[in-house]
Amino acid sequence: MEVEVLAGLSFGSAWMLAWGVAATIPLILHLLHRRRQHTVRWAAMHLLMRVLEKESRRIRLEQWLMLLLRMAILAVLAVAVARPSWLAADGRTFGTSRPPVLWILAIDGSYSMQQSVSQGGTVFTAALAAVEDLINRAPEGDAFTVLMLSQPSRAVVGEPTFDRTSVLAQVEQLRPLDHGADMASAMAIMQRVIEEAEQRSYLPRQVRIMIYSDMGEDTWQPVVGGAGNTAWRRLTQEAQVSVVPIVPDDRPNYGVADLRLSTLRPTVGQSLDVDVVVENFSALPKQGLPVQLQVDERSVASRRIDLSPLGRANVHFELPMKSPGHLVVSAIVGDDSLPADNDRYVSIEVESVRRVLIVERQSASGRLLQLGLDPQPEPESRWRIQRQTVVEVQTEQWSNWDVVVLDDGVLLNEALHQRLYEFVRRGGSLVAMFGPHTDPESWNRLEQQRSLLGFQLLGPGEERDWQIDPLDYRSPVVSPFAGYPLAGLITTPLFRLWRIDRRPDVVVDVGTNYDAPLVVHRRLGRGAILSWLSAPQAGADDRGEVWNAIAAWPSFVPLLQQSVQALMDLGVASLNGTVGEPLEGGAVDSSAPTVRLITPAGGEHLLTMASSPSGEGHWRFEETDWHGIYRAHYPDGTTIPYSVNLHVDQSRQRRVAPEELPQSAAADDAREHETMAAGQVGVQPALARWLLFVLAGLLVAESLLGATVGRRLQ
Amino acid sequence: MSNLPKYYDPETLARIQPLALRARMLVEGVMAGLHHSSLRGQSIEFAQHREYVAGDDLRQVDWKVFAKSDRFYVKQYEDETNLICFPLVDISESMDFRGDNAPLTKLEYAQLIACAIAFVVTSQQDSSGLITFDHRVRTWLPPSSGTDIMDDLVRVFETTVAEGPTDLNNSLLEVLQGLRRSSLLVLVTDGLSGDEQWIEALKMVRLAGHDLIVIQVLDQDEITFPFDMRTRFVGLEGTPTVETDPALIAAAYRRAMAEELQRLERACSQAGADYFRATTNQSLAVFLPNLLATRLVRGKRR
Structure with missing residues (x-):
């Protein structure tokens, strides 16, 4: 509340003037003291009158002086705490130049802020310096909140505070993350702070928001023309918003935009296709940029490329897999002004051989499937396929197999269903074929007891010419067909399939034109189950039913092989994520209490394993704020590397001009505004400060007078 | 000696009514004090020899002189010069003051001093009278060496009311005009008249051939000024009332009072008068022996 009392004289906290009433306390005490007296008959009156005559003038003077000093002390104190200001005729302001302000200081923490600047340091450190400068120069009485624009944005100092020392300590510890920056969540935090401040009478009424950013388009586009526009306008109505652009000069910046591997679960001896997409994010050409391929942080290949301004280059490597185990393949380009985007990682699991067990409905009924998986068996084949009937597998050790394929019509008993369930949970892959020989009641009963497939079989769909829908080839099951419409996928003959009622966690890989899925998968524990709802046939079965002619079509072999490959890759896909996404893992033995997770920066986190209803241990790590390799160490000695990469959108240095911001946020005069906000007070001593000096002088005078009078009284 | 303080203690004396009893108690104390201190006789100074005449006390014959000269001579002492003593007691209104912590008013204290003096004087075969005054002489008891003088003193004091203003100068001049013989005047007053002329009158007393002792009786509060809250001082003897x-x-008052007392003491010294100061809470056991030892028992100073 700012109140102008006289022309030019105003008070930041006029209600504090009420304390001025306290100035009358000495006067009241004085008068009360005068009223209390007692009477004495006095003999030595001549002497007393002589003394009084001699001393009365001095006493009266001292009394009034003391009274005035004490009243003045209280009055000056009341005026000082009321934050006075005086606007002189020439426009100069004396005293506190403005009422106190609640500052909401937002620092762009996206990884593009890590770009180095020619003056030394980074854009982020320059932003921090500006924030610290503002805090240091802000007058007493200002409150602060600090937040960092991130994905999502987070409050650093969420509760407004007047304690600038602690605010500075928090700001000093800030580090940019490898995220982007989400303005929507930042504006939500700002709005919350404003609303809460309105309800707290002790906080300043005036709110000013300062945003320090490199104005990356990725951050600001939602404000300029997207969903954040409305929130921004509301914010600018409720507070004075200023954007301080800290834009680095155009310096070389290259990055690994993508790192693609032909599979995440290759076998030993298999040659992995590795494609590295390198992008030049700057407008400066680059020749001879080294691109290095590493496996487990050891360089295995390198190449030099030329990049045109803002151009991209695809670098292909072939990476032979020599030994089994978990590996991290990474691509790295040379150092530049923004190191964060110079590397990219992919976690893979190399197997010695792919072991597949086909469980047949009856002897030899699975031959088609075996042929589809390994059409030309060779001694050095990476497939090791075996067929067994249901009776034979009763005693089978499931741990000997990577993939189990259930032929159409296999009837499982409860014990076998239980064993398959455990097999998948422990990381196995299960392919289930459903066709004319399937007994839906048996499956549905088992599914009700223990959900393995993730759906109930409703019944065979009507017989018609179904057409396969590849669903934009998003699924790895059909992704190799992308760009090859004549490869036979879409024209695959399909006449009938099972209709299902699926759980939400069941994902459709291949659909049909009648919105009924053909291939679905579901993750369970460390493994996954992929179901074909129309088992491949080469013609009419032994009962004369024809559901499809998939096995006779050219798409059969790649489709079946991709199904198994995609299924196996699913178990490794969870090892690869992006910054901000949680890492998750599990252990079959939930009795293992903790997992030790080592972050790329070397930080160590002990994660407690939560037990799922199925008894499986499960852990989750949310703070993937930096890209790189996170290694999970299990109590049994197993170490699984997780690769976390950043979105390179922030590296593409498209920026939003401050003028483009709606209701322009005072972006142009941000620096001037900042200077005005903090600097004026720093240069001119506040009137309140002068008043405090006066107060100190009055206190000293009162003490001296009191001591003098006291001495005389003794 | 163990019983002496009770005779002199103002607290004890204040509890005794009427004045006759109070005076008797004090007198007993004085007597006991004289007996125990063996002052009697020792203070009678030898003056001269004179030839024996019939009727003289044979105990007074100086046998040593007889042995040398074969003639009878008797010793003649100073106390035989028949001292006349007048206690001059101030009975103005200011003497009626008694502080919160004092057992007696200044007048009551002065009356006891006067009784004690009269007793000592008469017990030495001398004569004592009494003069009371305020702005003028109010009572004049002629001197007498008999014991009935004590009864006269008590009678006078019991009918005395302190109510008038003080005029020491006028009163002293009036006393001087009334005295026929050289006398010992013991002025018992608080000396707070505010009139400085009486200090000049002290010199007149000496010039007139009288001996003078000034006893200033004050209340302890008048010296220490112990008040700490705002006070309305009602003036006595027609002085105005003041609030302060x-x-x-306090400090200034105490300094002024100290200066006043020093000035009076100095004036007495210059006038050839002995000066004593007594406060009403002070035990007479301290004050009276000093007074008696220094002046009264030695008789009149030449």
């Missing part, structure tokens, strides 16, 4: 914060002037 005593704490602010």
Whole structure:
């Protein structure tokens, strides 16, 4: 509340003037003291009158002086705490130049802020310096909140505070993350702070928001023309918003935009296709940029490329897999002004051989499937396929197999269903074929007891010419067909399939034109189950039913092989994520209490394993704020590397001009505004400060007078 | 000696009514004090020899002189010069003051002093009278060496009311005009008249051939000024009433009082008068022996 009392004289906290009433306390005490007296008959009156005559003038003077000093002390104190200001005729302001302000200081923490600047340091450190400068120069009485624009944005100092020392300590510890920056969540935090401040009478009424950013388009586009526009306008109505652009000069910046591997679960001896997409994010050409391929942080290949301004280059490597185990393949380009985007990682699991067990409905009924998986068996084949009937597998050790394929019509008993369930949970892959020989009641009963497939079989769909829908080839099951419409996928003959009622966690890989899925998968524990709802046939079965002619079509072999490959890759896909996404893992033995997770920066986190209803241990790590390799160490000695990469959108240095911001946020005069906000007070001593000096002088005078009078009284 | 303090203690004396009993108690104390201190006789100074005449006390014959000269001579002592003593007691209104912590008013204290003096004087075969005054002489008891003088003193004091203003100068002049013989005047007053002329009158007393002792009786509060809250001082003897914060002037008052007392003491010294100061809470056991030892028992100073 700012109140102008006289022309030019105003008070930041006029209600504090009420304390001025306290100035009358000495006067009241004085008068009360005068009223209390007692009477004495006095003999030595001549002497007393002589003394009084001699001393009365001095006493009266001292009394009034003391009274005035004490009243003045209280009055000056009341005026000082009321934050006075005086606007002189020439426009100069004396005293506190403005009422106190609640500052909401937002620092762009996206990884593009890590770009180095020619003056030394980074854009982020320059932003921090500006924030610290503002805090240091802000007058007493200002409150602060600090937040960092991130994905999502987070409050650093969420509760407004007047304690600038602690605010500075928090700001000093800030580090940019490898995220982007989400303005929507930042504006939500700002709005919350404003609303809460309105309800707290002790906080300043005036709110000013300062945003320090490199104005990356990725951050600001939602404000300029997207969903954040409305929130921004509301914010600018409720507070004075200023954007301080800290834009680095155009310096070389290259990055690994993508790192693609032909599979995440290759076998030993298999040659992995590795494609590295390198992008030049700057407008400066680059020749001879080294691109290095590493496996487990050891360089295995390198190449030099030329990049045109803002151009991209695809670098292909072939990476032979020599030994089994978990590996991290990474691509790295040379150092530049923004190191964060110079590397990219992919976690893979190399197997010695792919072991597949086909469980047949009856002897030899699975031959088609075996042929589809390994059409030309060779001694050095990476497939090791075996067929067994249901009776034979009763005693089978499931741990000997990577993939189990259930032929159409296999009837499982409860014990076998239980064993398959455990097999998948422990990381196995299960392919289930459903066709004319399937007994839906048996499956549905088992599914009700223990959900393995993730759906109930409703019944065979009507017989018609179904057409396969590849669903934009998003699924790895059909992704190799992308760009090859004549490869036979879409024209695959399909006449009938099972209709299902699926759980939400069941994902459709291949659909049909009648919105009924053909291939679905579901993750369970460390493994996954992929179901074909129309088992491949080469013609009419032994009962004369024809559901499809998939096995006779050219798409059969790649489709079946991709199904198994995609299924196996699913178990490794969870090892690869992006910054901000949680890492998750599990252990079959939930009795293992903790997992030790080592972050790329070397930080160590002990994660407690939560037990799922199925008894499986499960852990989750949310703070993937930096890209790189996170290694999970299990109590049994197993170490699984997780690769976390950043979105390179922030590296593409498209920026939003401050003028483009709606209701322009005072972006142009941000620096001037900042200077005005903090600097004026720093240069001119506040009137309140002068008043405090006066107060100190009055206190000293009162003490001296009191001591003098006291001495005389003794 | 163990019983002496009770005779002199103002607290004890204040509890005794009427004045006759109070005076008797004091007198007993004085007698006991004289007996025990063997002052009697020792203070009678030898003056000269004279030839024996019939009727003289044979105990007074100086046998040593007889042995040398074969003639009878008797010793003649100073006390035989028949001292006449007048206690001059101030009975003005200011003498009626008694502080919160004092057992007696200044007048009551002065009356006891006067009784004690009269007793000592008469017990030495001398004569004592009494003069009371305020702005003028109010009572004049002629001197007598008999014991009935004590009864006269008590009678006078019991009918005395302190109510008039003080005029020491006028009273002293009046006393001087009334005295026929050289006398020992013991002025018992608080000396707070505010009139400085009486100090000049002290010199007149000496010039007139009288001996003078000034005993200033004050209340302890008049010296220490112990008040700490705002006080309304009602003036006695027609002085005005004033209100003030005593704490602010206490130090100045005490300094002024000290100066006043020193000035009076100095004036007495210059006038050839002995000066004594007594406060009403002070035990007479301290004050009286000093007074008696220094002046009264030695008789009149030449």
